[in-house]
Amino acid sequence: MAEYKLYYFNAKARAEIIRLIFAAAGQKYEDIRFEREQWPEYKQKAPLGQAPFLEVELNGNTFKLGQSVTIARYVARKFNLAGKGDEEQAEVEMYGDQVSDLLNELVKVHFEKDETRQNELRKKFHEEILPNTLKTLDGKIAHNGSGYLVASGLTWADLFLVNILEWLGDKKEAALANFSNLKSLDEKVRSHPRIAEWLEKRPKTEM
Amino acid sequence: MGNNASFKLYYFGFRFRGEVIRLVFTAAGKEFEDVRIDPSQWPQLKNQAPFGTLPYLEVTSGSQKLVLTQSTSIARYLAKKFKLAGRNDEEAAIVDMYADQVSDVLAEFAKTARESDANKKKEIEQKIENEIMPKNLKLFEARIAESRSGYLVPSGLTWADLYLFNLLEMLGEKRVMVLEAFPNLKGLDQKIRNNPRMAAYLAKRPITPF
Numbered sequence: 001m002a003e004y005k006l007y008y009f010n011a012k013a014r015a016e017i018i019r020l021i022f023a024a025a026g027q028k029y030e031d032i033r034f035e036r037e038q039w040p041e042y043k044q045k046a047p048l049g050q051a052p053f054l055e056v057e058l059n060g061n062t063f064k065l066g067q068s069v070t071i072a073r074y075v076a077r078k079f080n081l082a083g084k085g086d087e088e089q090a091e092v093e094m095y096g097d098q099v100s101d102l103l104n105e106l107v108k109v110h111f112e113k114d115e116t117r118q119n120e121l122r123k124k125f126h127e128e129i130l131p132n133t134l135k136t137l138d139g140k141i142a143h144n145g146s147g148y149l150v151a152s153g154l155t156w157a158d159l160f161l162v163n164i165l166e167w168l169g170d171k172k173e174a175a176l177a178n179f180s181n182l183k184s185l186d187e188k189v190r191s192h193p194r195i196a197e198w199l200e201k202r203p204k205t206e207m
Numbered sequence: 208m209g210n211n212a213s214f215k216l217y218y219f220g221f222r223f224r225g226e227v228i229r230l231v232f233t234a235a236g237k238e239f240e241d242v243r244i245d246p247s248q249w250p251q252l253k254n255q256a257p258f259g260t261l262p263y264l265e266v267t268s269g270s271q272k273l274v275l276t277q278s279t280s281i282a283r284y285l286a287k288k289f290k291l292a293g294r295n296d297e298e299a300a301i302v303d304m305y306a307d308q309v310s311d312v313l314a315e316f317a318k319t320a321r322e323s324d325a326n327k328k329k330e331i332e333q334k335i336e337n338e339i340m341p342k343n344l345k346l347f348e349a350r351i352a353e354s355r356s357g358y359l360v361p362s363g364l365t366w367a368d369l370y371l372f373n374l375l376e377m378l379g380e381k382r383v384m385v386l387e388a389f390p391n392l393k394g395l396d397q398k399i400r401n402n403p404r405m406a407a408y409l410a411k412r413p414i415t416p417f
Contacts, residue, residue, distance in 0.1 A: 047304065048304070048308060048346065049346075056297075058297070063297050065300050065301070065304055066304050066308075067303070067304045067307035067308065069307060070300060070303040070304040070306075070307050071300075073300070073303060074296065074300040074303070077296060078296070086208070086284065086287060086288065087208055087266075087271075087273050087284075089284075090273070090275050090280055090281075090283070090284035091273075091275070093277070093279075093280040093283060093284070094257075094275055094276055094277045094280045094281075096280075097277035097279060097280050098258060098276075098277065104314070132258075132259065133258070136257070136258050136259075
Protein backbone atom coordinates (compact mmCIF):
# COMPACT_ATOMS: atom_id res chain seq x y z
CA MET A 1 0.00 0.00 0.00
CA ALA A 2 1.40 3.37 -0.94
CA GLU A 3 1.30 6.38 1.37
CA TYR A 4 1.10 9.86 -0.06
CA LYS A 5 2.26 13.24 1.21
CA LEU A 6 1.48 16.36 -0.79
CA TYR A 7 3.49 19.50 -0.04
CA TYR A 8 2.28 22.96 -1.05
CA PHE A 9 1.51 26.42 0.24
CA ASN A 10 -1.82 26.96 1.95
CA ALA A 11 -3.56 27.64 -1.35
CA LYS A 12 -5.54 25.92 -4.08
CA ALA A 13 -3.56 27.29 -7.05
CA ARG A 14 -1.41 24.62 -8.69
CA ALA A 15 -1.97 21.88 -6.13
CA GLU A 16 -5.74 21.76 -6.16
CA ILE A 17 -6.02 19.44 -9.17
CA ILE A 18 -4.01 16.88 -7.20
CA ARG A 19 -6.24 17.26 -4.14
CA LEU A 20 -9.33 16.87 -6.33
CA ILE A 21 -7.96 13.60 -7.71
CA PHE A 22 -7.31 12.23 -4.21
CA ALA A 23 -10.84 13.30 -3.23
CA ALA A 24 -12.52 11.76 -6.27
CA ALA A 25 -10.61 8.54 -5.70
CA GLY A 26 -11.44 8.47 -2.00
CA GLN A 27 -7.71 8.06 -1.35
CA LYS A 28 -6.17 9.17 1.95
CA TYR A 29 -3.13 11.43 1.82
CA GLU A 30 -1.34 13.95 3.99
CA ASP A 31 -2.23 17.44 2.76
CA ILE A 32 0.80 19.37 4.02
CA ARG A 33 0.48 23.14 3.75
CA PHE A 34 3.39 25.36 4.73
CA GLU A 35 3.69 29.11 5.22
CA ARG A 36 5.69 31.30 2.83
CA GLU A 37 8.41 31.78 5.47
CA GLN A 38 8.85 28.02 5.73
CA TRP A 39 9.35 27.52 1.98
CA PRO A 40 13.18 27.76 2.00
CA GLU A 41 13.23 24.78 4.34
CA TYR A 42 10.83 22.70 2.19
CA LYS A 43 12.53 23.77 -1.03
CA GLN A 44 15.48 21.59 -0.06
CA LYS A 45 13.26 18.53 -0.06
CA ALA A 46 11.51 19.35 -3.34
CA PRO A 47 12.72 17.33 -6.35
CA LEU A 48 13.05 20.37 -8.62
CA GLY A 49 13.11 23.01 -5.90
CA GLN A 50 9.50 23.81 -6.70
CA ALA A 51 6.07 23.24 -5.17
CA PRO A 52 3.83 21.35 -5.25
CA PHE A 53 5.73 18.10 -4.78
CA LEU A 54 4.60 14.63 -3.79
CA GLU A 55 6.28 12.06 -1.58
CA VAL A 56 5.21 8.48 -2.06
CA GLU A 57 6.17 5.71 0.36
CA LEU A 58 6.10 2.56 -1.74
CA ASN A 59 7.48 -0.84 -0.71
CA GLY A 60 9.81 0.73 1.82
CA ASN A 61 11.14 3.28 -0.70
CA THR A 62 10.43 6.99 -0.89
CA PHE A 63 9.67 8.30 -4.33
CA LYS A 64 9.46 12.05 -4.92
CA LEU A 65 7.74 13.79 -7.77
CA GLY A 66 7.52 17.44 -8.87
CA GLN A 67 5.54 19.36 -11.51
CA SER A 68 1.82 19.58 -10.69
CA VAL A 69 0.53 18.13 -13.94
CA THR A 70 2.96 15.20 -13.79
CA ILE A 71 1.83 14.48 -10.23
CA ALA A 72 -1.82 14.70 -11.31
CA ARG A 73 -1.18 12.32 -14.19
CA TYR A 74 0.68 9.84 -11.98
CA VAL A 75 -1.89 9.65 -9.17
CA ALA A 76 -4.80 9.64 -11.64
CA ARG A 77 -3.30 6.57 -13.30
CA LYS A 78 -2.87 4.85 -9.95
CA PHE A 79 -6.51 5.51 -9.04
CA ASN A 80 -8.07 4.67 -12.43
CA LEU A 81 -8.96 8.25 -13.24
CA ALA A 82 -6.73 8.48 -16.29
CA GLY A 83 -8.92 6.95 -18.99
CA LYS A 84 -9.19 3.43 -20.41
CA GLY A 85 -6.45 2.29 -22.74
CA ASP A 86 -3.49 4.11 -24.27
CA GLU A 87 -5.52 6.04 -26.82
CA GLU A 88 -8.10 7.38 -24.37
CA GLN A 89 -5.32 8.17 -21.88
CA ALA A 90 -3.58 10.24 -24.54
CA GLU A 91 -6.84 12.10 -25.19
CA VAL A 92 -7.23 12.80 -21.48
CA GLU A 93 -3.66 14.13 -21.36
CA MET A 94 -4.33 16.30 -24.37
CA TYR A 95 -7.31 17.90 -22.58
CA GLY A 96 -5.27 18.18 -19.40
CA ASP A 97 -2.54 20.02 -21.32
CA GLN A 98 -5.15 22.29 -22.87
CA VAL A 99 -6.50 23.25 -19.45
CA SER A 100 -2.93 23.67 -18.20
CA ASP A 101 -2.28 26.14 -21.02
CA LEU A 102 -5.37 28.10 -19.93
CA LEU A 103 -4.07 28.15 -16.38
CA ASN A 104 -0.72 29.49 -17.54
CA GLU A 105 -2.46 32.26 -19.49
CA LEU A 106 -4.46 33.24 -16.40
CA VAL A 107 -1.28 33.27 -14.31
CA LYS A 108 0.34 35.51 -16.92
CA VAL A 109 -2.56 37.99 -16.61
CA HIS A 110 -2.41 37.88 -12.83
CA PHE A 111 1.31 38.61 -12.64
CA GLU A 112 1.48 41.34 -15.32
CA LYS A 113 2.64 44.47 -13.56
CA ASP A 114 1.91 47.00 -16.27
CA GLU A 115 -1.76 47.89 -15.85
CA THR A 116 -2.43 48.67 -19.51
CA ARG A 117 -0.88 45.40 -20.64
CA GLN A 118 -2.71 43.56 -17.91
CA ASN A 119 -6.05 44.88 -19.11
CA GLU A 120 -5.12 43.93 -22.67
CA LEU A 121 -4.12 40.41 -21.65
CA ARG A 122 -7.22 39.99 -19.51
CA LYS A 123 -9.45 41.09 -22.36
CA LYS A 124 -7.74 38.72 -24.80
CA PHE A 125 -8.09 35.86 -22.33
CA HIS A 126 -11.78 36.34 -21.67
CA GLU A 127 -12.82 37.28 -25.18
CA GLU A 128 -10.65 34.98 -27.23
CA ILE A 129 -8.48 32.37 -25.55
CA LEU A 130 -10.97 31.07 -23.00
CA PRO A 131 -14.06 30.92 -25.22
CA ASN A 132 -12.12 29.17 -28.01
CA THR A 133 -10.96 26.40 -25.71
CA LEU A 134 -14.32 26.08 -23.95
CA LYS A 135 -16.08 25.82 -27.29
CA THR A 136 -13.90 22.95 -28.42
CA LEU A 137 -14.22 21.15 -25.08
CA ASP A 138 -17.99 21.63 -25.08
CA GLY A 139 -18.11 20.04 -28.52
CA LYS A 140 -16.00 17.09 -27.37
CA ILE A 141 -18.31 16.39 -24.42
CA ALA A 142 -21.37 16.52 -26.69
CA HIS A 143 -19.71 14.14 -29.08
CA ASN A 144 -18.73 11.24 -26.84
CA GLY A 145 -22.01 10.64 -24.97
CA SER A 146 -20.70 10.06 -21.44
CA GLY A 147 -21.25 13.59 -20.20
CA TYR A 148 -17.50 13.78 -19.53
CA LEU A 149 -14.54 14.70 -21.70
CA VAL A 150 -13.91 11.10 -22.74
CA ALA A 151 -16.20 8.18 -23.44
CA SER A 152 -15.30 5.99 -20.45
CA GLY A 153 -16.38 8.55 -17.84
CA LEU A 154 -14.80 10.81 -15.21
CA THR A 155 -11.08 11.45 -15.54
CA TRP A 156 -8.58 13.92 -14.10
CA ALA A 157 -9.09 16.14 -17.16
CA ASP A 158 -12.69 16.76 -16.01
CA LEU A 159 -11.43 17.60 -12.53
CA PHE A 160 -8.81 19.96 -13.96
CA LEU A 161 -11.48 21.67 -16.06
CA VAL A 162 -13.72 22.17 -13.02
CA ASN A 163 -10.67 23.47 -11.15
CA ILE A 164 -9.91 26.08 -13.76
CA LEU A 165 -13.54 27.15 -13.96
CA GLU A 166 -13.23 27.90 -10.24
CA TRP A 167 -10.32 30.23 -11.01
CA LEU A 168 -12.71 32.39 -13.05
CA GLY A 169 -14.58 33.37 -9.88
CA ASP A 170 -17.55 35.59 -10.61
CA LYS A 171 -16.79 35.46 -14.35
CA LYS A 172 -17.51 31.73 -14.48
CA GLU A 173 -21.24 31.98 -15.06
CA ALA A 174 -20.88 34.29 -18.03
CA ALA A 175 -18.09 32.14 -19.46
CA LEU A 176 -20.31 29.03 -19.38
CA ALA A 177 -23.47 30.76 -20.61
CA ASN A 178 -23.28 29.36 -24.15
CA PHE A 179 -21.87 25.97 -23.23
CA SER A 180 -24.55 23.70 -21.83
CA ASN A 181 -22.39 20.56 -21.89
CA LEU A 182 -19.63 22.22 -19.90
CA LYS A 183 -22.18 23.59 -17.47
CA SER A 184 -23.62 20.12 -16.91
CA LEU A 185 -20.16 18.62 -16.47
CA ASP A 186 -19.23 21.28 -13.93
CA GLU A 187 -22.42 20.65 -11.96
CA LYS A 188 -22.06 16.88 -12.17
CA VAL A 189 -18.47 16.91 -10.93
CA ARG A 190 -19.12 19.39 -8.14
CA SER A 191 -22.07 17.38 -6.84
CA HIS A 192 -20.22 14.02 -6.98
CA PRO A 193 -20.42 12.99 -3.27
CA ARG A 194 -16.69 12.74 -2.55
CA ILE A 195 -15.92 15.94 -4.41
CA ALA A 196 -18.79 17.83 -2.82
CA GLU A 197 -17.46 16.70 0.54
CA TRP A 198 -13.97 17.97 -0.27
CA LEU A 199 -15.25 21.30 -1.60
CA GLU A 200 -17.18 21.72 1.64
CA LYS A 201 -14.41 20.86 4.09
CA ARG A 202 -11.25 22.10 2.36
CA PRO A 203 -9.47 25.14 3.86
CA LYS A 204 -10.90 28.37 2.48
CA THR A 205 -8.14 30.29 0.74
CA GLU A 206 -8.23 33.21 -1.63
CA MET A 207 -6.19 31.60 -4.38
CA MET B 208 -4.83 0.31 -31.47
CA GLY B 209 -2.73 -2.34 -33.17
CA ASN B 210 0.98 -2.33 -33.76
CA ASN B 211 0.45 -1.64 -37.44
CA ALA B 212 -0.84 1.87 -36.91
CA SER B 213 0.22 4.58 -39.33
CA PHE B 214 1.17 8.06 -38.22
CA LYS B 215 0.84 11.49 -39.78
CA LEU B 216 2.38 14.45 -37.98
CA TYR B 217 1.37 18.00 -38.85
CA TYR B 218 3.62 20.85 -37.76
CA PHE B 219 5.45 23.85 -39.12
CA GLY B 220 8.78 23.31 -40.83
CA PHE B 221 10.85 24.33 -37.84
CA ARG B 222 11.89 22.37 -34.72
CA PHE B 223 10.59 24.15 -31.61
CA ARG B 224 7.63 22.25 -30.13
CA GLY B 225 7.19 19.62 -32.82
CA GLU B 226 10.72 18.31 -33.00
CA VAL B 227 10.52 16.10 -29.90
CA ILE B 228 7.84 14.08 -31.69
CA ARG B 229 10.02 13.64 -34.76
CA LEU B 230 12.90 12.58 -32.50
CA VAL B 231 10.76 9.95 -30.77
CA PHE B 232 9.79 8.40 -34.12
CA THR B 233 13.43 8.50 -35.22
CA ALA B 234 14.88 7.00 -32.05
CA ALA B 235 12.27 4.23 -32.19
CA GLY B 236 12.92 3.60 -35.87
CA LYS B 237 9.22 4.07 -36.69
CA GLU B 238 7.91 5.44 -39.96
CA PHE B 239 5.73 8.53 -39.99
CA GLU B 240 4.52 11.09 -42.47
CA ASP B 241 6.24 14.34 -41.57
CA VAL B 242 3.87 17.01 -42.88
CA ARG B 243 5.55 20.41 -42.65
CA ILE B 244 3.17 23.31 -42.96
CA ASP B 245 4.16 26.64 -44.39
CA PRO B 246 3.10 29.37 -41.94
CA SER B 247 1.46 31.21 -44.85
CA GLN B 248 -0.83 28.20 -45.50
CA TRP B 249 -1.73 27.77 -41.85
CA PRO B 250 -4.81 30.02 -41.66
CA GLN B 251 -6.61 27.86 -44.25
CA LEU B 252 -5.64 24.61 -42.51
CA LYS B 253 -6.37 25.77 -38.95
CA ASN B 254 -9.92 24.35 -38.92
CA GLN B 255 -8.68 20.81 -39.33
CA ALA B 256 -6.62 20.87 -36.15
CA PRO B 257 -8.50 19.68 -33.02
CA PHE B 258 -7.77 22.86 -31.07
CA GLY B 259 -6.70 25.01 -33.97
CA THR B 260 -3.05 24.56 -33.00
CA LEU B 261 0.04 22.71 -34.20
CA PRO B 262 1.40 20.12 -33.83
CA TYR B 263 -1.26 17.45 -34.16
CA LEU B 264 -0.96 13.78 -34.93
CA GLU B 265 -3.28 11.48 -36.85
CA VAL B 266 -3.05 7.83 -35.88
CA THR B 267 -4.81 5.33 -38.11
CA SER B 268 -5.21 1.64 -37.42
CA GLY B 269 -7.65 -0.20 -39.65
CA SER B 270 -10.91 1.70 -39.28
CA GLN B 271 -9.87 3.42 -36.06
CA LYS B 272 -8.59 6.96 -36.13
CA LEU B 273 -7.22 9.04 -33.29
CA VAL B 274 -6.32 12.68 -33.55
CA LEU B 275 -4.07 14.07 -30.84
CA THR B 276 -2.78 17.53 -30.13
CA GLN B 277 -0.43 19.04 -27.51
CA SER B 278 3.17 18.17 -28.27
CA THR B 279 4.05 16.61 -24.91
CA SER B 280 0.92 14.45 -24.86
CA ILE B 281 1.69 13.27 -28.38
CA ALA B 282 5.32 12.54 -27.50
CA ARG B 283 4.31 10.68 -24.35
CA TYR B 284 1.73 8.54 -26.19
CA LEU B 285 4.25 7.53 -28.84
CA ALA B 286 7.02 7.00 -26.31
CA LYS B 287 4.78 4.60 -24.39
CA LYS B 288 3.99 2.71 -27.60
CA PHE B 289 7.66 2.52 -28.59
CA LYS B 290 9.03 1.72 -25.13
CA LEU B 291 10.80 5.04 -24.69
CA ALA B 292 8.81 6.12 -21.64
CA GLY B 293 10.63 4.47 -18.74
CA ARG B 294 10.52 1.06 -17.17
CA ASN B 295 7.51 1.36 -14.85
CA ASP B 296 4.90 3.87 -13.60
CA GLU B 297 7.31 5.53 -11.19
CA GLU B 298 10.13 5.92 -13.69
CA ALA B 299 7.60 7.13 -16.31
CA ALA B 300 6.43 9.79 -13.86
CA ILE B 301 10.02 10.96 -13.33
CA VAL B 302 10.41 11.12 -17.10
CA ASP B 303 7.19 13.16 -17.30
CA MET B 304 8.46 15.48 -14.59
CA TYR B 305 11.67 16.20 -16.53
CA ALA B 306 9.68 16.69 -19.73
CA ASP B 307 7.39 19.20 -17.98
CA GLN B 308 10.49 21.04 -16.81
CA VAL B 309 11.87 21.20 -20.37
CA SER B 310 8.46 22.32 -21.59
CA ASP B 311 8.45 25.18 -19.08
CA VAL B 312 11.81 26.40 -20.41
CA LEU B 313 10.60 26.16 -24.02
CA ALA B 314 7.61 28.27 -22.97
CA GLU B 315 10.06 31.01 -21.96
CA PHE B 316 11.61 30.89 -25.45
CA ALA B 317 8.09 31.13 -26.88
CA LYS B 318 7.57 34.30 -24.86
CA THR B 319 10.50 35.97 -26.60
CA ALA B 320 9.18 34.99 -30.01
CA ARG B 321 5.76 36.54 -29.25
CA GLU B 322 7.11 39.73 -27.64
CA SER B 323 6.84 42.74 -29.94
CA ASP B 324 8.35 45.29 -27.53
CA ALA B 325 12.12 45.19 -28.18
CA ASN B 326 13.12 46.06 -24.62
CA LYS B 327 10.86 43.48 -23.04
CA LYS B 328 12.09 40.90 -25.51
CA LYS B 329 15.70 41.61 -24.57
CA GLU B 330 14.73 41.36 -20.88
CA ILE B 331 13.25 37.89 -21.35
CA GLU B 332 16.21 36.76 -23.47
CA GLN B 333 18.61 37.88 -20.76
CA LYS B 334 16.56 36.12 -18.13
CA ILE B 335 16.69 32.89 -20.11
CA GLU B 336 20.41 33.14 -20.72
CA ASN B 337 21.49 34.29 -17.25
CA GLU B 338 18.99 32.62 -14.99
CA ILE B 339 16.61 30.05 -16.42
CA MET B 340 18.95 28.05 -18.65
CA PRO B 341 21.85 27.85 -16.17
CA LYS B 342 19.49 26.77 -13.38
CA ASN B 343 17.94 24.04 -15.52
CA LEU B 344 21.22 22.87 -17.02
CA LYS B 345 22.64 22.41 -13.51
CA LEU B 346 19.55 20.51 -12.46
CA PHE B 347 19.62 18.13 -15.42
CA GLU B 348 23.39 17.68 -15.13
CA ALA B 349 22.93 16.50 -11.55
CA ARG B 350 20.07 14.17 -12.48
CA ILE B 351 22.08 12.46 -15.22
CA ALA B 352 24.94 11.97 -12.77
CA GLU B 353 22.50 10.42 -10.27
CA SER B 354 20.91 7.98 -12.71
CA ARG B 355 24.28 6.44 -13.64
CA SER B 356 22.97 5.37 -17.02
CA GLY B 357 24.25 8.39 -18.88
CA TYR B 358 20.61 9.31 -19.45
CA LEU B 359 18.05 11.07 -17.26
CA VAL B 360 16.68 7.86 -15.72
CA PRO B 361 18.40 4.60 -14.73
CA SER B 362 16.77 2.38 -17.35
CA GLY B 363 18.25 4.31 -20.30
CA LEU B 364 17.06 6.51 -23.16
CA THR B 365 13.58 7.99 -22.81
CA TRP B 366 11.66 10.73 -24.57
CA ALA B 367 12.72 13.17 -21.84
CA ASP B 368 16.35 12.80 -23.03
CA LEU B 369 15.22 13.56 -26.60
CA TYR B 370 13.27 16.57 -25.35
CA LEU B 371 16.29 17.79 -23.39
CA PHE B 372 18.44 17.27 -26.49
CA ASN B 373 15.90 19.41 -28.37
CA LEU B 374 16.17 22.12 -25.69
CA LEU B 375 19.96 22.11 -25.89
CA GLU B 376 19.64 22.74 -29.62
CA MET B 377 17.85 26.00 -28.78
CA LEU B 378 21.24 27.25 -27.56
CA GLY B 379 22.25 27.37 -31.22
CA GLU B 380 25.88 28.19 -31.86
CA LYS B 381 26.48 28.62 -28.12
CA ARG B 382 25.61 25.00 -27.42
CA VAL B 383 29.06 23.47 -27.75
CA MET B 384 30.66 26.10 -25.56
CA VAL B 385 27.94 25.97 -22.91
CA LEU B 386 28.09 22.17 -22.71
CA GLU B 387 31.82 22.26 -21.91
CA ALA B 388 30.81 23.17 -18.38
CA PHE B 389 28.40 20.23 -18.13
CA PRO B 390 30.14 16.92 -18.88
CA ASN B 391 27.06 14.75 -18.32
CA LEU B 392 24.86 16.89 -20.56
CA LYS B 393 27.64 16.93 -23.13
CA GLY B 394 27.80 13.14 -22.91
CA LEU B 395 24.04 12.80 -23.38
CA ASP B 396 24.07 15.19 -26.31
CA GLN B 397 26.91 13.22 -27.95
CA LYS B 398 25.30 9.85 -27.32
CA ILE B 399 22.09 10.96 -28.98
CA ARG B 400 23.92 12.53 -31.92
CA ASN B 401 25.97 9.37 -32.46
CA ASN B 402 23.00 6.99 -32.34
CA PRO B 403 22.91 5.70 -35.96
CA ARG B 404 19.22 6.42 -36.60
CA MET B 405 19.50 9.85 -35.01
CA ALA B 406 22.70 10.68 -36.90
CA ALA B 407 21.03 9.83 -40.20
CA TYR B 408 17.98 11.93 -39.33
CA LEU B 409 20.03 14.91 -38.13
CA ALA B 410 22.10 14.82 -41.30
CA LYS B 411 19.11 15.06 -43.61
CA ARG B 412 16.52 17.13 -41.77
CA PRO B 413 15.87 20.68 -42.99
CA ILE B 414 18.03 23.35 -41.35
CA THR B 415 15.79 25.79 -39.49
CA PRO B 416 16.49 28.80 -37.26
CA PHE B 417 14.74 27.22 -34.24
